[in-house]
Amino acid sequence: MVQQPSATPVLLIGAGMIAHDQVLPALLQMRREGAIGEVSVCSRRARSTRALDNAPAIRRAFPDTWFRSVVASDVDADSPSPELYKEALSELPPRSVVVVAVPDQLHSEIVLTALRADQHVCCVKPLVLTTAESHLIESEARSRGLLVGVEYHKRFDPRSLMARDRYRDGRFGEFKLGTARLMEKWHYRESNFQEWFCASATDSFVYIGCHYVDLVHFITGLDPRAVSVYGLLDTLPNGMQGYLWTDARVIWENGACLSVQNSLSFPDGAPGPNTQGMTLYCTGTGRGAMIDHSDQYRGISYSFGARAPGPGATQYAEPSPDYFQYQDLGGPGLVPTGYGVRSVQRIVSEALRLEHESSSLADRQQILDGIDAQGMLATAANSRFNVAVCEAARESILDGGRLVDVPQ
Template identity: 25%
Template sequence: MKIIVIGAGMYVTGRNNSGVGTVLSSLSQLSKEVKIEKVTVIANSPSSSVEVESATKRINKTLNSSLFVDYYDLVNNRFEELFSNDNYDCAIIATPDNLHYQHCFLSLENKNHVLCVKPLVVNTNENRELIKLQIENNLLGMVEYHKRYDEANLYTKNIINDGSLGDLLYYQVDYSQRIGIPLKTFSGWVDNADIFQYLGVHYVDLFYFITGYIPVRLIAYGTNGILKQNGINTYDSIHVSIIWKRDDEGECITVFNTNWIDPECTSALSDQKYKLVGTRGRIENDHKNRGIELVSDESKIQHPNPYFSDYLFDPNGKKQFSGYGYQSIRQFIMDARDVISGNYEISYFEDKRPTFKQAMISTAIIESVHKSLSNKSNWESINAQI
């Protein structure tokens, strides 16, 4: 199997000590299970070649793997030339939000199964076009909504499905990240994004995954402050209320409070929690404080989340890469392998994975949030029809 990875930022390489490099670490771990002939990382930053080489060496050494990774420079080469010189099976897209459509389209056009980080796109017309192209080419199109693989969320899904909470009334999400993300890490493109489409959409998809409810209308409000004072043209926080239609034709409301202006000294990159309340009970899930607290002279106070993705010892005392972030990427590669080998049709996965079709829910909500924000926070209807 040959795999393209478009983008060489923190999620791919863990550059600038920003993490483990979830994408390359996942592919290195998976290469012990699936034959991966090579991985080509594509990026347009002059420093990315060195970052990719360094990350590959670090990861292969840690996991005792031998994944072959090369680099394709978009500064001096055209995107299309890569496909004309070689045939690839899959593309993993981890680029800024505003480039997702372009990179998904080119990858599908060149017959690659596609996994794209969230959000897929931010308007429904582009989402529909990608679905059409994906189906025409008989390819998988999936979004990397890894919270679907988190055991804590799967437990919540069990509780909802067995009716323990009765009729759902409301779902409240509080989700924030450190201010260094917009000020430094994403400074080159953050003006083309906002905190709701970048982070909040994770919990939009999670609610849809847990309940299967259909969104009807919403209202959004954005606050301005420290980011605009630092020359960044995006909201400090966005607050969204969404009305959903339940299976019994009743309605419930979801409330999202999102920001990316947390202090750099906060004990985790992300502070995230949610609460689901029904007529017979409630469930709360704290995804920042999962029971581990690390205190040291070097790190101060931290709340690590090894359940997402990390290098942990296996029963034989060797490091392996594991977690629900890894499972999300692994599942895509295994599904693509099954389609390529003829074991399954792409339609088999439609109600089982975060496909481009399922992403229409989150895309339609993002689109309506943007309309509400630009229309004095009026209520807006949501059209998620394919």
């Protein structure tokens, strides 16, 4: 498709793992299709932006379109420029789109700064860590008629949508007990996580458990009421202490209980990039019902001739065809596909629709109300329950796993 010179530009703030694995390819595909204008990327250190600029997988997929790196010219690649994103924001026309993919504890400040610069925002999960911050974000966005979409990509996995549809059709009865797990690979400890995964700021439950809290709400419509999180402190290679192992219990408004285990402990030699899944036991129509998702093993197993290079790569592998894959559809380059791509693109597309279908602040607020009420796309307002769980979870984990009410 021919590029539209006037198409809306998008700024990606953060150039780490999620930017490389999911967000940037999703944006570059939109750019390739002419749906958005220039994509620019800025991060705290020029080194990470340059690493994206040289990433072999993204280079191979996008020989025909690329992004603009925003780097400070007067500092070396490893010097931090934590305010550089403000310069990048000042160059962006109002009512463009900003994608925030920085560590959890920085979301609040960067999302608010982007909103005050009159930008729509797509933010990776969890949006923020306190309900007070989420209220601030909601009111800033609403007063300006701006979208804040939270990137909970599991919502766009067809199995989540199937379960939601069937649950809401009454076919599972009522959810009562559930278990979920998401363990990332051990080598995550050696990554940039060492810069931010400290015990006082976040933990494995807040980092990845929030996906399954979101899914239970997304499927059942239930709201969480209390949480307790037991965490084990462990030492990252740089000596920093983090809650690298967590066991959480989430109690829901109907008394149902979801147990969630999370960690950075899946062995590097084990197949697949992680292990994850969810089982929900329900009442059915009186004889029980169940939803059981293997979110890691999706029916593919490969035994390669040799172990691939890279941390966590294995000779025997169980790749997921569903989250993110590059596909050769005849070129140019490769097309990123999967629910990770759909999720980012849906949020950005909703921001573009908001602009195209409105001519006043009142129009935009009406569209935003519709998005909030529909509940397909997570927003500051309709996903506040999960920020509240994160807030209560932090209090609980720092107090030995005490049951803490989720702020309403």
